[in-house]
Amino acid sequence: MMHHFVIWILFKKVKALLGGNVRMMLSGGAPLSPQTHRFMNVCFCCPVGQGYGLTESCGAGTVTEVTDYTTGRVGAPLICCEIKLKDWQEGGYTIHDKPNPRGEIVIGGQNISMGYFKNEEKTAEDYSVDENGQRWFCTGDIGEFHPDGCLQIIDRKKDLVKLQAGEYVSLGKVEAALKNCPLIDNICAFAKSDQSYVISFVVPNQKRLTLLAQQKGVEGTWVDICNNPAMEAEILKEIREAANAMKLERFEIPIKVCLSPEPWTPETGLVTDAFKLKRKELKNHYLKDIERMYGGK
Missing domain, CATH: 3.30.300.30 (ANL, C-terminal domain)
Structure with missing residues (x-):
């Protein structure tokens, strides 16, 4: 109790800069560093979450829970989509990695767009449809699934050079x-x-x-x-x-x-x-x- 009281005293002016009534903040577009994430959690006296998604997935694919104060993760999949990992042997990421499975992030569901406008070659490269008719999009991002179902973005295929x-x-x-x-x-x-x-x-x-x-x-x-x-x-x-x-x-x-x-x-x-x-x-x-x-x- 004393811990929360001290934080409130120290950072109430920072909290007031945003009006004083903010209950949660979400970050998207680019990943927050763990240090920045933790700093914001403390200074603004409210949970700061992260989301992950792409234009091709029509926005967010994952969002952190309001009670999740961990850093460096982007939360669990939303109910509108499914997310799976695919082996990327060249980069050394597989779903059998320990302690957690790793691989290219693939998003599927009704929120996945139909493809790229007037670019059938790129559409065929990044999109696929399974036997059940569900569309999947290969993001090019490398992720790691934690035991609680939360996703962490750890790399990007285009950013890797040998x-x-x-x-x-x-x-x-x-x-x-x-x-x-x-x-x-x-x-x-x-x-x-x-x-x-x-x-x-x-x-x-x-x-x-x-x-x-x-x-x-x-x-x-x-x-x-x-x-x-x-x-x-x-x-x-x-x-x-x-x-x-x-x-x-x-x-x-x-x-x-x-x-x-x-x-x-x-x-x-x-x-x-x-x-x-x-x-x-x-x-x-x-x-x-x-x-x-x-x-x-």
């Missing part, structure tokens, strides 16, 4: 671990299967990096600061520290970086309207930098 030595790197995992660095506003990890290491493109925090440049005696415009090797070295130093704190594997840590003086916005075409990375567009935009960081001329 390095030259055979190690698999989840680019999304690397980005999630590093994007909270104070010097970084946004980051895109990149790797090639014929190379042995990961590189990254970074949109630095202009205020913090400019202040650091002044402390290091680096002068010039914002573009000059971003192109300065000393500033790249400072960003890499912070990346290594954050990666070690998040317990990334050695081969997952980017060892070279390209700093972008321009932020990534939907107008630039490098991110979606929901500010998710467009990897293909980012790759094309930074082709020369990729060649440079991988030893090309």
Whole structure:
């Protein structure tokens, strides 16, 4: 009882910012980090849940229960759909994994759309109909089912790259671990299967990096600061520290970086309207930098 009273005293002003009567909050569109999720649970004095779904599933497929205070999970399937996992041998995920089954998330039910408009090839690739007439959609996301029936999103097929030595790197995992660095506003990890290491493109925090440049005696415009090797070295130093704190594997840590003086916005075409990375567009935009960081001329 005393515990709840102390929390109410400490965070009642934060709660008041939302009107003071919020009973539950839901997050969707992108996963919350466990740290952010727990922070919001405490500060807003109410359960903060997560949902998971796609346009192809006409919205949510799972939602956490109001009494579920765990982090990093997206809840159990809604009554409108069914969810199953499918082995993805190439990525090393199977329904026989221990302690919990893992695999590509497949959603079925009446909420599944009929396909992609005027794109029969893509529709045939991602959609299927079983012997009972139920439509299924292969999401491309990798999930893990917990014993209580709740789903956790752990990876994405398109984000997985196999390095030259055979190690698999989840680019999304690397980005999630590093994007909270104070010097970084946004980051895109990149790797090639014929190379042995990961590189990254970074949109630095202009205020913090400019202040650091002044402390290091680096002068010039914002573009000059971003192109300065000393500033790249400072960003890499912070990346290594954050990666070690998040317990990334050695081969997952980017060892070279390209700093972008321009932020990534939907107008630039490098991110979606929901500010998710467009990897293909980012790759094309930074082709020369990729060649440079991988030893090309």
